[in-house]
Amino acid sequence: MTITDFASRQFGIVAIGGALLGIPIEHLSEVFHIEKEEKLPQKQALLRGGIALRGQLVPVLDLQQIGRLRHTEGETHFGVILQYDQRLLAVFVDQVVGITTVPKDNIQNIAQCDQQEKLRFHEVFAYQGRFVSLLDVAATFSLPDIFTVARQNNATGQSQRVRNPMLSFVAGGALYAVPAVEVYAAIHKQTVEKTALAIGPCLGEITYHGQRIPVLCPVQILGLGTPNSTYMTEVLALRFPGDLVLGFAVDAIHEIGTFAKGVETPLPISPAERNFISKIIIKEDGTQIYTINLAKLHAATDLQDIAKLSKTDAVSPDEDRATNAQNLTSKIVATKERYLVVDAAERLAIPLSQVNCIVEQPQSLTAANIKTPGFLGYFSRANESIALFGLCEYMGGATVANHQAKILLTGKPGYQVGYVVDRVVSIEMSQWREKPSPDPENRTKPLVQLGSGANAVVLPMCRLPDTMEVDSGHLL
Numbered sequence: 001m002t003i004t005d006f007a008s009r010q011f012g013i014v015a016i017g018g019a020l021l022g023i024p025i026e027h028l029s030e031v032f033h034i035e036k037e038e039k040l041p042q043k044q045a046l047l048r049g050g051i052a053l054r055g056q057l058v059p060v061l062d063l064q065q066i067g068r069l070r071h072t073e074g075e076t077h078f079g080v081i082l083q084y085d086q087r088l089l090a091v092f093v094d095q096v097v098g099i100t101t102v103p104k105d106n107i108q109n110i111a112q113c114d115q116q117e118k119l120r121f122h123e124v125f126a127y128q129g130r131f132v133s134l135l136d137v138a139a140t141f142s143l144p145d146i147f148t149v150a151r152q153n154n155a156t157g158q159s160q161r162v163r164n165p166m167l168s169f170v171a172g173g174a175l176y177a178v179p180a181v182e183v184y185a186a187i188h189k190q191t192v193e194k195t196a197l198a199i200g201p202c203l204g205e206i207t208y209h210g211q212r213i214p215v216l217c218p219v220q221i222l223g224l225g226t227p228n229s230t231y232m233t234e235v236l237a238l239r240f241p242g243d244l245v246l247g248f249a250v251d252a253i254h255e256i257g258t259f260a261k262g263v264e265t266p267l268p269i270s271p272a273e274r275n276f277i278s279k280i281i282i283k284e285d286g287t288q289i290y291t292i293n294l295a296k297l298h299a300a301t302d303l304q305d306i307a308k309l310s311k312t313d314a315v316s317p318d319e320d321r322a323t324n325a326q327n328l329t330s331k332i333v334a335t336k337e338r339y340l341v342v343d344a345a346e347r348l349a350i351p352l353s354q355v356n357c358i359v360e361q362p363q364s365l366t367a368a369n370i371k372t373p374g375f376l377g378y379f380s381r382a383n384e385s386i387a388l389f390g391l392c393e394y395m396g397g398a399t400v401a402n403h404q405a406k407i408l409l410t411g412k413p414g415y416q417v418g419y420v421v422d423r424v425v426s427i428e429m430s431q432w433r434e435k436p437s438p439d440p441e442n443r444t445k446p447l448v449q450l451g452s453g454a455n456a457v458v459l460p461m462c463r464l465p466d467t468m469e470v471d472s473g474h475l476l
Helices: 137-141 218-222 296-297 301-311 315-329
Strands: 008-016 019-024 028-033 049-051 056-061 080-086 087-093 093-102 122-129 130-134 166-171 174-179 182-193 202-208 213-214 233-239 244-252 252-257 264-267 277-280 290-294 333-336 338-344 346-351 358-362 375-383 382-392 404-412 417-422 421-435 447-450 457-460
Touching: 008 080, 008 087, 008 130, 019 122, 049 087, 056 080, 080 093, 080 137, 087 137, 093 122, 166 218, 166 233, 166 244, 174 218, 182 202, 182 338, 202 233, 213 218, 213 233, 213 301, 218 244, 233 252, 233 296, 233 301, 244 301, 296 301, 338 404, 338 417, 338 447, 346 421, 346 457
Parallel strands: 019 130, 056 087, 174 290, 213 244, 382 417
Antiparallel strands: 008 019, 008 093, 028 080, 049 056, 080 087, 122 130, 166 174, 166 252, 182 233, 182 421, 202 213, 233 244, 252 358, 264 277, 277 290, 333 421, 338 346, 338 421, 358 404, 375 382, 404 417, 421 447, 447 457
């Protein structure tokens, strides 16, 4: 199990008409663009047709038959592939909204009239001021009037798969990746303090926002690469069940990406006594990315014991009163979300769920006569044309030439937008954020607190607009 199976759950959110629908992320296989809808060889009441997915015909479920959902007028361009027990089923949607992590206590069960009603959507949660209905995937796949197809497991079929964003890092010369949503923080280079913990793979500990984080040598745990003897290192902090944190000493944080073009292959021979590597992604240039099986990592009892040393002390009365005061303030929302901290004329916090990938500046850029502030031109990446903006200029600042700048990609596949920032600083966990003003004339960037205690930092929150929003000129 991943961390989301313990204290929270993660969902992909899609829009169908005016309704938001939540799909458990473990059952959301991929997102695709609808090119052609096929007819099925036999008519089924709850199926509207099929789509060709890399040579495989996947039935399309008609959600209008099992829920009060109506597509918006006009052509539907997106679909999602549901997966359950190695079976596939497609659903057409109007928009892919994003990914969110929801504490289990925030999911509300709605009383049902009968069993048939329960097969629809019997749980909801609040998301950005709206309610999201949860799709019961198991019940959907067990409906008597539909049929599904088996997932193809060949490497060629998976090479174009749309994966969830992963954060990759280098340790001991090997390149690893973990799901970005499971990262507690990416912490800049600092000295790991050698304490009584410094035994075996544990190098010692660091203090981050007042929290003690044990730091391990990933080379000894994962069995790949060459151990680095230095204690001055970057630290990748991973979430463990029970609000615990465990750090990996890494050579460098590499990038955030979906690696959609990469081909998946199993690890031929495990180099360690325990195999925490789930698979290898081989990129087009031959680079091998070793993806970590977090479920096995969380299940290792010795690592659990080390992670328990990160458990924070009870909140002091003063901190508790301050938190209660914030919760009583109508402009403040208590939230645990990951943010990407960047420099773009000022230091900003960008929701990590918006960032598809962090890439280098393009070597070739095509200019265009477009008057939108900050527009720099178009560049190509992975067979997709991407509009590029300077984030600082988009917000009304001055143009700054910086050869070390990075590009943040956001938006749906096929409709991505890139934003240039001066520097990517870190990934941080939030404690609360300020609600944006509903008044367009008084619209400013809301504030968000990253970290807690004496080391807490409050930064302006910047939500990256995608292709559909870029003409509005607002960043909230």
